[in-house]
Amino acid sequence: MSFIPLLPGSLSGPPAERSDAARNRERLLGAARELIAECGADALTMDRLAERAGVGKGTAFRRFGSRAGLMMTLLSDSEAAFQARFMFGPPPLGPGAPGLERLIAFGAARIAYVMVHGDLVRAAESTAHGRYEVPAALLWQRHIEFLLREAGMDADPFLMAMSLSATLDPDRLLHAVRVQGVAPERLTESWRELVTRVVSGR
Amino acid sequence: MSFIPLLPGSLSGPPAERSDAARNRERLLGAARELIAECGADALTMDRLAERAGVGKGTAFRRFGSRAGLMMTLLSDSEAAFQARFMFGPPPLGPGAPGLERLIAFGAARIAYVMVHGDLVRAAESTAHGRYEVPAALLWQRHIEFLLREAGMDADPFLMAMSLSATLDPDRLLHAVRVQGVAPERLTESWRELVTRVVSGR
DNA sequence: ATATTAATCGGACTGCGGTCCGTTTAGTCC
DNA sequence: GGACTAAACGGACCGCAGTCCGATTAATAT
Incomplete structure (x- = not known):
């Protein structure tokens, strides 16, 4: 036996x-x-x-x-923590607040996250085949899509989420701050304007 | 002498x-x-x-x-033609139409352009230092900024133009069409929705 | 024609991410 | 302990973009 x-x-x-x-x-x-x-x-x-x-x-x-895989491993802890915050944490980032407010908070949190972990995030996404297949990026995009629906957006939330994700692309954000000298708070404010207009639009 | x-x-x-x-x-x-x-x-x-x-x-x-420089040279003719169309051509792409309509037409034209010259454009932008320093990309972004002001957008047109440029990023557009199977017309329609909401927003 | 000079030429070289494959070793079964 | 096997090991190797520098050559001045 x-x-x-x-x-x-x-x-x-x-x-x-x-x-x-x-x-x-x-x-x-x-x-x-x-x-x-x-x-x-x-x-x-x-x-x-x-x-x-x-x-x-x-x-x-x-x-x-790959090199990108190593970078993702190095990021995985802080990334998991970030995901937990916007999926299960307290509002306005987590559930409990209206969709629009959660969207605004999400962008602000993501911008802050990129400002801290910038180079690592960029290195993790710079994989030859499929920058957009990175699991974390996909999750974020689907989260934005969900919040858009939540906020009553009806026009093609999938592609709208894609556009908004593009705005939060680490590469662009870092370029704006480090090369063009844009203050991070200005990015946050612009994000707030953008999603507000998109959601309550027309 | x-x-x-x-x-x-x-x-x-x-x-x-x-x-x-x-x-x-x-x-x-x-x-x-x-x-x-x-x-x-x-x-x-x-x-x-x-x-x-x-x-x-x-x-x-x-x-x-560089390799990117070669690709830009190969593209320069069609690119110059494209620039001429939206800077000096007939409306709604060129001057003469309201800002919002020009914005919509611009996005549509750019999406069509990327669908045709996709790989070349991507290769031309994939330069190690500064994907966003490519002259053509800068010109487009400034054009969008100008049209936003023209259309009466007051909230940080510079960063709004950056966000909208991100939406038109060739890499993202090609990924949506070729990998995710999104129809180009759907991209165009989503762009129309997006800029309409951004401009006439809040 | 000849000499001068400055730009051009070409291919060996570097550093990189990534792959391959013969060799070594940890875990398992007797 | 010893035999076995599947996994892990490591460094030679590849293709790539980009650099360097001694040899070459086109244009110009004499």
């Missing part, structure tokens, strides 16, 4: 990670955080990362798939 | 191009058009281009600066 193994396998997760793989992942994440703290996210190359972590280059790619 | 040379120099242009340089530029442009016709713009690499043109790689870069 044999007992059913409790931990690895069977409980429908990834079939457990080998110890050396786990160790190397931690090494790589640590090295990545070090390098970013020292030289910024833009200067992080996969070669340097592997060298710093004392690991082969192939290992770095097998763990994270 | 010596006459002032008529052609090269003096008349404040680029100091004339050497004959071999001109010949190589034509060769490169021809080869580029061939390769794009055969395999599409995405498959055009600077190595293949130089090889096909029977020219060194360095020459290709000196002539056009």
Whole structure:
């Protein structure tokens, strides 16, 4: 008679990670955080990362798939927290407030988020095939679409959500602030104007 | 006594191009058009281009600066024509119609333009430093800003123009059509809704 | 024609993201 | 402990955009 193994396998997760793989992942994440703290996210190359972590280059790619995948992993904590805030948190960001107010709050929060995690977000989205397939971006867009419907917008909420997402594109936001010298509060205010007009439009 | 040379120099242009340089530029442009016709713009690499043109790689870069520069050169004719249409052409695209109608027409024309020259436009904008510094994109954004003012928009026309430009971003438009299967007419209609609400807003 | 000079030429070179594949090793079963 | 296997390892390798610099050549002055 044999007992059913409790931990690895069977409980429908990834079939457990080998110890050396786990160790190397931690090494790589640590090295990545070090390098970013020292030289910024833009200067992080996969070669340097592997060298710093004392690991082969192939290992770095097998763990994270790509440079963008690594960046997403580094962001995942703060990103999950952000998602939790607008999906389950207190109003006006979370449920409980009218759609328009939630939209305004969402844009403001996203702008603030991008101002903090800018380079990381940009690096995470700069994947060759499909900048718009990034799960987080899709979720945000669907959230905007939902809020638009909630606020009574009837004209093609799907494409309207796409347009509004484009406005919140990290690349554009960072360019406006860092190159054109636009104050973040001005971005927030403009977003408020935009969604107000779109929702209560015509 | 010596006459002032008529052609090269003096008349404040680029100091004339050497004959071999001109010949190589034509060769490169021809080869580029061939390769794009055969395999599409995405498959055009600077190595293949130089090889096909029977020219060194360095020459290709000196002539056009970068891959994006080459693409811009290839587009310059149709782009100039497009600019002429909305700056000097007949209404509603050109001057003579109310601001809002010109805005609507502009978006429609730009969407149509991107549907035709899609890959080339995308390749021309995918320059490492500054996707938003591309002269044509700047001109479009300023044109939108001007039309917004014309239509009586008072709330931060600069940033509103930026948002609307983001909606017309070639990358996003092509993704919507080619990956998500959105019909171009639907994009045009959504643009009409968007600018109408933004202009006559609140 | 010859000399001068400055622009052009071409291909070797760099750094990058990403892939491949022969080798090593962790976990398991006896 | 020893044999087995599937996974992980690592670094050589690829294609790419872009740079560099010694060799070449077109235009000009003599």
